[in-house]
Amino acid sequence: MAATETQLMLSVGLIEKDVNGDTLWVWCYPSVGSEMRQVLLRKCCLTRDGRDFHTFVFGQFCRTWYYISTVEVQEPTALNKVTHFSIVVTAKDFNPEKYAALSRILCRMYIKHGSPVKMMEAYITVLTKGICQSDENGSFLIKDYDVRKAYLAGSIKDVVSQFGMETIILYTALMLKKRVVVHHPRIEALLEFTRVLPALTWHRKDWTILHPYVHLADPELEDLKKCPAYVAGFVDPDVSNRSDLFDVFVNLPESVITVSPSAKEAMAMGKLHKDIGQLIVQSAEDAERSDGQVVKDISVKTREVISTLMSLAEECDDSKITLEGLKQRRFHPATENFLFHLAAAEQLLRI
Secondary structure, three states, rough: OOHHHHHOOHHHHEEEOOOOOOOOEEEEOOOOHHHHHHHHHHHHHHHHHOOOOOOOEEEOOEEEEEEEEEEEEEOOOOOOOOEEEEEEEEOOOOOOHHHHHHHHHHHHHHHHHOHHHHHHHHHHHHHHHOEEOOOEEEEEEHOOHHHHHHHOOOOHHHHHHHHHHHHHHHHHHHHHHHHEEEEEOHHHHHHHHHHOOOHHHOOOOHHHHHOOOOOOOOOHHHHHHHOOOOOOOEEOOOHHHHHHHHEEEEEEOOOEEEEOHHOOOOOOOOOOHHHHHHHHHHHOOOOOOOHHHHHHHHHHHHHHHHHHHHHHHHOOHOOEEEHHHHHOOOOOOOHHHHHHHHHHOOOOEEE
């Protein structure tokens, strides 16, 4: 198991801020491309005059996940000219807890030895054996970090607690593969909230749609626009004026969800949405149910809807649904509209 899991790691890098206030990319193994380096320098909090200090952030750029742990150097250490540093791990997989644990060990090693050599040795040991053990710095086992745990680490109950019945808007947007943009000035709140949303469409188990930390910088926006659907997080409030980037906009501090005019027709709500919305709220408000059980409840309901769609498709030529075929069923107009757009999202629609 470790062999396939370890191949998910791509690189480890080091960014330092020195006593003169300069932030530099000082080392990496094996390598990180120049465009990715610029993105990572922007993401690590060391380039922003110390206004914001974030111990751990993560995100995605060009289908590569990055995980950044940042430490303030406390005297005395071997790093006498360094005030802060960031360890950056890039990987193919979404698993924040796994890479936070690994980078904590790497940080402790760097503080102790003041050289990247020990970090590289530890990284290679994880890469080859799936384990890294040291008495004073802690141990790390890749097999302790199942990806399903990462998918369920956020709280769907918190999302429903904040948005209530309006959670159905987020559910519908994800089901129909729309572009969801979330704004919050605090990166920690943004990471916590956005990582939960793909769980609303658990049947896909697709966290590649998640871009939890995006800056309004051209390379990042161009990368985002290549994705037909996404959940993207921004700390910059100016994103609210970028209607070209979203179908649904979530103002997280104000608890307001806005559907853009261009997406209103596809996102029109009816009785089916109300039923699903009530199921989500009832499940989430049940104190006996865990977040994982709430996700399962939503998933069971989703599979019912998908099964209806599949059975309709099976009755059609080449197993593809047409608008005419849907109309013959005499569904409520809002349900018909939703099933039509869902068939397109699930690639069950004859174009």
